[in-house]
Amino acid sequence: MGVALILSLITGGLLVYLGTVRKKPAGLGFYVGCLSTIVLVLLLELITQGLIPHIPHWIRPWAAFLAYLAMSFVLLKTLDLLFIEDYLIEKRGKYIPRTLRLIFLLFGVTLAALILLRSVLDVDPLTLIALPTIATAVVGFALKDVIARLVSGIQLGRMIHVGDWVTLMDKEGMVTDIAFDYITIRTRAYDYIMLPNDAVSQTTITNHSRPESLCARAIHVDANYGHPPMQVKDILVQSALAVPGVVASPAPICFVEELKESGIGYQLKFFFHDYERCERLAGEVMAYVWYAFERNDIDIPYPQRVLHMTQPPDLTALRAAELAGFEEQFRAIDFLAILDAKALHSLAEQAHKRVYLPGEQVVREGESGDEFFVVVEGEADVAIKTGDHTTSVAVLKKGQFFGEMSLLTGAPRSATVQATSQLTVTVIGQQAMRQIISATPALAEQIGTILTARQSSLTATRETADRTVTRRSATEEGQSLTVKILQFFRRSGN
Numbered sequence: 001m002g003v004a005l006i007l008s009l010i011t012g013g014l015l016v017y018l019g020t021v022r023k024k025p026a027g028l029g030f031y032v033g034c035l036s037t038i039v040l041v042l043l044l045e046l047i048t049q050g051l052i053p054h055i056p057h058w059i060r061p062w063a064a065f066l067a068y069l070a071m072s073f074v075l076l077k078t079l080d081l082l083f084i085e086d087y088l089i090e091k092r093g094k095y096i097p098r099t100l101r102l103i104f105l106l107f108g109v110t111l112a113a114l115i116l117l118r119s120v121l122d123v124d125p126l127t128l129i130a131l132p133t134i135a136t137a138v139v140g141f142a143l144k145d146v147i148a149r150l151v152s153g154i155q156l157g158r159m160i161h162v163g164d165w166v167t168l169m170d171k172e173g174m175v176t177d178i179a180f181d182y183i184t185i186r187t188r189a190y191d192y193i194m195l196p197n198d199a200v201s202q203t204t205i206t207n208h209s210r211p212e213s214l215c216a217r218a219i220h221v222d223a224n225y226g227h228p229p230m231q232v233k234d235i236l237v238q239s240a241l242a243v244p245g246v247v248a249s250p251a252p253i254c255f256v257e258e259l260k261e262s263g264i265g266y267q268l269k270f271f272f273h274d275y276e277r278c279e280r281l282a283g284e285v286m287a288y289v290w291y292a293f294e295r296n297d298i299d300i301p302y303p304q305r306v307l308h309m310t311q312p313p314d315l316t317a318l319r320a321a322e323l324a325g326f327e328e329q330f331r332a333i334d335f336l337a338i339l340d341a342k343a344l345h346s347l348a349e350q351a352h353k354r355v356y357l358p359g360e361q362v363v364r365e366g367e368s369g370d371e372f373f374v375v376v377e378g379e380a381d382v383a384i385k386t387g388d389h390t391t392s393v394a395v396l397k398k399g400q401f402f403g404e405m406s407l408l409t410g411a412p413r414s415a416t417v418q419a420t421s422q423l424t425v426t427v428i429g430q431q432a433m434r435q436i437i438s439a440t441p442a443l444a445e446q447i448g449t450i451l452t453a454r455q456s457s458l459t460a461t462r463e464t465a466d467r468t469v470t471r472r473s474a475t476e477e478g479q480s481l482t483v484k485i486l487q488f489f490r491r492s493g494n
Helices: 002-021 028-048 059-091 098-119 125-129 133-142 144-159 197-201 229-241 275-295 315-331 341-349 404-409 430-439 442-460 474-493
Strands: 165-168 171-178 182-186 192-196 205-207 215-223 253-259 264-272 352-356 361-363 371-377 380-386 389-396 416-419 423-429
Touching: 002 028, 002 059, 028 059, 059 098, 098 125, 144 197, 144 205, 165 182, 171 192, 182 197, 192 197, 215 275, 229 253, 229 264, 229 275, 264 275, 275 352, 315 341, 315 371, 341 430, 371 404, 404 430, 404 442, 423 430, 430 442
Parallel strands: none
Antiparallel strands: 165 171, 165 205, 171 182, 182 192, 215 264, 253 264, 352 423, 361 416, 371 423, 380 389, 380 416
């Protein structure tokens, strides 16, 4: 009763530990093996003690054989879970294919069965192994494809892991399973394809996830001949960099690919890490390119047709509504609210809208600029450089504006403004402001006073301001800013 009790306690302890204490499930096979071991050990003990009378004499050795074989399976499975899976795979990061682990388990159980045949049943294992030559040849020939797939599966498990994105036999997808005979991949259309291991091993294998996850994708874009290629290339590279998921190192590459009949063909190559998003990223890059071309008035050549419409849309009414919207925005801005109706209407006629996608920079700190922006929809982040770091200082929302100092004085941009969502802005150019100030020079003094008061209020809230500098009075600052505005527009007007 002592041996049976020890085996039952060992098996029960393993069942409790791997079934409840261990975080991951041990699998149905382990639980069945444990329960089978306990039942067979108890049955063997009952037979040994004579508590089950009138049974054939051959049942006892076979019960012992099955009980010890089940116990061997439980111990080998425990070794596989604790040492191979938990230690080698989880802690040490080793990759051991599931197929190879199963072969180790089967080999161990087979070896234990041969030993138990000799020690428990007193059967010579050689008599079972020494099959007739013809039968061995027949079985080997019948199983040659299975054996070939098994060996190929072990080899493929070293090159392809579950979760990798691969191209196998002209089929692209993510590996979901590597079995004895087949590899299963899931395509982008969520179709599951099973490919024989031996056939896959004889073809070209493309692994998009290993040994490194960095991937590249190229798109082709055309632009009219009227746009300088260097300018178009820079816009294409900046558009790709603004797309979330595209890496900055290595940087996107753009070059002229072909001089076509209707325009110049460009190839834009960008890099990323998540191959599953390859098509989605390519689509997002093309969308960002379109918006960038639209902002910079770059035309994409395409076949044109002439349509004759019997009732054309009322463009006059649409334009009037757009101008009214511009004027309403300008009235809400302090230094533009002082303009009369005629000046506001003139300013609105020369304004236009632009759209920036998330991640794109509207203005960059330190660069020159001659445009002023009013947020119509979306949000933008305002950031400044402090040494080697970039600090976010504000978030611009609907109705807020930026870029007025560069527009009115020609000063470099004092901060970087980047779209955090799809951002629509109204843009006022320097030429439009020049016409208004040239017509009414007194406006420069009023604008200078308003901007100075706003700047003084902002400066007073900054704790990092230099306290050693004696601040000038608001009147002096306003006069100084007025002079700068007048000098800038006189200089730029020459």
